[in-house]
Amino acid sequence: MTKRITVTIHADGTFSAESSGQAGTACLDDMTVIEALCDSGIVVGSNLTPEYFTEAQIVRSHQAVSFATEEDLSS
C-alpha cells in the first residue's frame, strides 16, 4: 500500500491529520512525518484508529500461521 497523509483544516483554524497505508505499528513512524508537515501547529492529541487494531490483528494472525508452519517443518 502507498503511504498517504490526509490533513483536514477546519473553519475554526484547528486541523487534524491522519495517516494510512502502513500496516500495524509501522504507522507510528508517520507521526514524525505529520509533525514535520504540520509545523504550523502544536500537537494536542493523537490516537490510533480502529483500523490500526484491525491491521495489527491481521499481522498477528499471519505471524501465528508462520510459526505453525515452522513447527511443522522442524518436527
Next chain:
Amino acid sequence: MSLEVLLIPIGLAALAALREIRSTDLCEKCKATRITDQALLVQALTGVGASNLVEADGRVTAESRFGSLTFQRVGATYLGRVDGADAVVTAEMLTDLDRSVGEITQMRSMNRIRERATELGLVLLSERNEDGSIQLVFEQAS
C-alpha cells in the same frame, strides 16, 4: 486510517490555557479569546472591519461597529470587551472576531502545509472544500 493527530495552530491557545485565563479578573468585563499572538489579533480585527487600531505591548484598542474595543493580554491569552457594553454585545463581537481568526489561521495553515509538503517530497493528490473545512490528501512520492 491508522493514526490520527489533532493540532492547534501556533498563535491560538489550547483549552487548558483558556480555562486558566477565564479565572482571572485583570481586565474588567473582558471575556477570554483563544488568541495568543498580537499580530493575529490585529489581523483578525482588520478582517472584521475594525479601524483606528492602537497597539501597545499586550494591549490593543480599536473602533468597530459594536463600539470601542479593548483587548488586554493576560498570561498567554488576550481578553477583550466592547467598552461600556453588556456581556451580550461583547460575546457577539468575540464570536465575529473568532470567525475571522478561524479564516486567517485556516489560510495560513493551508499555505504552510502545502509549502512543507513540497519540501518533504509529498505529492498533493486531492484538495476538497466541504462545510468550510479544507481536506488535503498527500502521498509519499516514490
